[in-house]
Amino acid sequence: MAIGGNPVFNGKNFRTAARGNNSAAYGSTALAGQTAMNQQQLEHLYNQPSAGPADTGRMTFDDVIVKTVATIGMVLVGAAVPVFLFPSLAPLLMIVGLIGGFVLGLVNSFKREPVPALILGYGFLEGLFLGGITMFLEAMFPNIAMQALIGTLSVFAVTLLLFRSGKVRATPKAMKIFMVMIIGYALFSLVNLGLMIFGATDGMFGVRSEGIPGTQGMFGFENGIPFGIVIGLFAIGLAAFSLVIDFTMISEGVRNGAPRKYSWTAAFGLTVTLVWLYIEFLRLIAILRGSE
Numbered sequence: 001m002a003i004g005g006n007p008v009f010n011g012k013n014f015r016t017a018a019r020g021n022n023s024a025a026y027g028s029t030a031l032a033g034q035t036a037m038n039q040q041q042l043e044h045l046y047n048q049p050s051a052g053p054a055d056t057g058r059m060t061f062d063d064v065i066v067k068t069v070a071t072i073g074m075v076l077v078g079a080a081v082p083v084f085l086f087p088s089l090a091p092l093l094m095i096v097g098l099i100g101g102f103v104l105g106l107v108n109s110f111k112r113e114p115v116p117a118l119i120l121g122y123g124f125l126e127g128l129f130l131g132g133i134t135m136f137l138e139a140m141f142p143n144i145a146m147q148a149l150i151g152t153l154s155v156f157a158v159t160l161l162l163f164r165s166g167k168v169r170a171t172p173k174a175m176k177i178f179m180v181m182i183i184g185y186a187l188f189s190l191v192n193l194g195l196m197i198f199g200a201t202d203g204m205f206g207v208r209s210e211g212i213p214g215t216q217g218m219f220g221f222e223n224g225i226p227f228g229i230v231i232g233l234f235a236i237g238l239a240a241f242s243l244v245i246d247f248t249m250i251s252e253g254v255r256n257g258a259p260r261k262y263s264w265t266a267a268f269g270l271t272v273t274l275v276w277l278y279i280e281f282l283r284l285i286a287i288l289r290g291s292e
Contacts, residue, residue: 063263078127094132100125114264148281232284239277
């Protein structure tokens with residue numbers, strides 16, 4: 001029994017040490033019993049189902065779903081704070097959520113390894129911002145929150161179905177076009193924000209609220225089709241393709257056996273995109289209803 005319980009080496013030890021005495025019978029019996037036990041263990045292991053991704057610490061779709069639900073749950077918890085607990089502090093909480101969510105969003109984006117606490121914290125802070133801005137717009141346009149939520153879930157469902165059917169994919173060429181468009185949209189948003197801050201435009205949403213020249217009276221818009229409608233539809237399209245990118249990265253992660261911890265990275269990406277999509281729907285619906 002000196003070599004780790006291996007029956008072969010135990011037999012050799014037995015033959016060397018037990019020649020010509022009664023211990024030979026004992027050694028043979030022990031060797032036979034151990035061999036039988038090992039055979040039973042091997043048969044038991046052979047009959048077990050093969051180890052799946054969860055057993056080997058790899059990412060699974062279930063992991064991504066669970067962690068995404070947890071992150072979205074934190075968004076809902078954060079939104080409940082200004083809506084139900086401290087409605088009088090909604091403007092302050094909205095600003096805190098906007099700045100804090102932006103900072104944590106950058107931190108999570110540039111960290112090599114996902115940190116669940118930071119991702120959940122991001123969800124909570126984004127919830128503060130969404131709760132505050134939703135309250136503000138809901139007071140002006142009743143039921144806008146429900147309309148924006150339905151729009152967000154609808155785009156998510158349609159995009160997921162198209163992705164699963166193989167009709168849309170994040171190809172390298174499409175990714176390059178997307179990057180150019182997203183950079184252009186980000187620059188426009190920064191310029192529009194600057195115009196709003198310095199009072200260069202009077203619209204609630206800056207340039208987005210202004211009518212497109214030459215479209216007066218079209219589709220019922222007396223002052224022209226709001227520029228924000230075109231930009232809003234464009235942004236929703238970008239967010240939808242961002243979902244395709246998220247789905248593609250998740251599928252590749254599962255197929256390539258990525259470590260389970262990166263399920264949090266996938267959940268963070270989906271949460272960022274869904275928050276962005278909801279905000280774009282809020283803004284688009286507010287512009288449409290404000291032009292009635």
